[in-house]
Amino acid sequence: RAALRAHYRLQRLLPLRTDRAVFTAHGHRGHGGDPGALESALRATVPWMRTAWVARPEHHHTVPPGTRRLTPGTAAHWSALARSAYLVTDTDVEPGLVKRRGQVVVRTQSGTPLGHTGPGLPGHPARDTGAAPLRDGAARWDYVVSADRHSTLAWERAHPGRYTTLEYGRPRTDRFRTATGAEVAALRASLGVPEGSVAVLYAPVHRGHRLLDPERVARRLGPRFVVLALARPSHGGPLEAASDRVVDVTGHPDTTALCLASDALVTDCSPLVFDCAALDRPIVLHTDDRQACEAARCLSFDPCAFPPGAVAHSEDELIGLFTDGAWCGTRSAALRARFRARFCPYDDGRAAERVVRRVVLGEDAALPPLGPDGLVPELPEAGGAAARALAAVPGRQPGALVTVTDRP
Incomplete structure (x- = not known):
């Protein structure tokens, strides 16, 4: 562990790689979820970007060809965290991570918040379990991907911060x-x-x-x-x-x-x-x-x-x-x-592309036109x-x- 910490400190002295992005999902699972959809959209939309996926070895087979496979806790993993310009995750940021100037952290939600999160409700203090790490991590988020207005309001109430909310839809449902x-x-x-x-x-x-x-x-x-x-x-x-x-x-x-x-x-x-x-x-x-x-x-x-x-x-x-x-x-x-x-x-099938264009290319995403019922017309x-x-x-x-x- 001491050697890895020293290695990570050394890597942070090297220049950031603006063409690199690292993706991870809760529990270091295989490729999928919102981060997986964003990783696929990034390769398709910005072909000059190089991506890496952090997963346990038993899930490496799920990572698509052309995406680098990283095992959590290895020197290669910490090198990628130290030098990649974009970090995308649906869970807490890696313990020990020091966000560098110029790094962009994108946080996706694990799902539309059905239950209350954050500070406990009267009579239900247990609802606050695990909220402290998220509050600490919120200080390092630059963008939070939200599916709808309900998710945006619930998330910003529970995890206030200076991040920008991208209310663009659910990338995983693309x-x-x-x-x-x-x-x-x-x-x-x-x-x-x-x-x-x-x-x-x-x-x-x-x-x-x-x-x-x-x-x-x-x-x-x-x-x-x-x-x-x-x-x-x-x-x-x-x-x-x-x-x-x-x-x-x-x-x-x-x-x-x-x-x-x-x-x-x-x-x-x-x-x-x-x-x-x-x-x-x-x-x-x-x-x-x-x-x-x-x-x-x-x-x-x-x-x-x-x-x-x-x-x-x-x-x-x-x-x-x-x-x-x-x-x-x-x-x-x-x-x-x-x-x-x-x-x-x-x-509408383009939520991940909207996120990529906003975060990486700096484009203002145009939301899809809605029908009279408030829905994207096509099924x-x-x-x-x-x-x-x-x-x-x-x-x-x-x-x-x-x-x-x-x-x-």
Whole structure:
């Protein structure tokens, strides 16, 4: 450690490399998320820039060709931190990092803030856990990438600083606009989703109330449906599926790919709802016995009062929403459109490019023109592919996503 500190001090005496950028994600995971989208956009938009990705060795295979792979804690890693002009991360800055004059630090958010962050709320002091390191790091941020006005206000309240907020959309959802039908089909096949099936992604958030039984849900819904269960360690670890219609995707490294491969999301209000809303796929909120809604005083808004789609308060009610088609009915679509207008107005597939042009090239980014409903008018190509896959389910009218009306 002493040798590395000495090496880092020496490297800081050398000139900055204005054509270098270093990217990292929480936990030194593989290439992905908002930093991954920005890294790809940087290589495509500014080809003379050279990029490096910091990841543990077991994730090096995810780094695209042409991007340098760095192992955290090595001399090469600290050399890159000392001499690269641009540092991009979705987590705390590296402990021990000394920001040099001329270095630019770009901080992306891990997701739209659903719960309150920063100073604890009255009666909920635990919400302040981990806020101090972020407040310390905020002094070194130059830019913070924000998806929407809600994220901007929540972030600036929790982490005040002299940084510039770039309210440009979610870079990681750019993939939703560029993914082709063939890519979506390949993703579904890799997960074991039979052709013509309806894939339901079940993504519970960390919370103590009772979970769904994915096996029972899949059995009641019938052979047309496949449940992709994104369980969490606090929920007992990986699932032991008793049938081929429940796929455990807990260890999958790319939640964006899971959203693309799914036809619907079921959650007790995980932050993943904001990503899936940008994809414009049906979302069902499962609140169990309203415990999640009663806990809304810990949230930045009440998801039951402003839902992204249909709401079920029990497992049987959830099954009923899928069997009678209300999960993708007109009311569900209207709720999702309202939710998207608030949280996904700029997700047009060019968010990462806007960030790169502003930070690296100094260009003033032009936000996409919005339609009368406050949304980018065009829908993702991948969304059309999913709709066609759903329309191919036996019993559905060809070419139509919805063939049943909402329940009264």
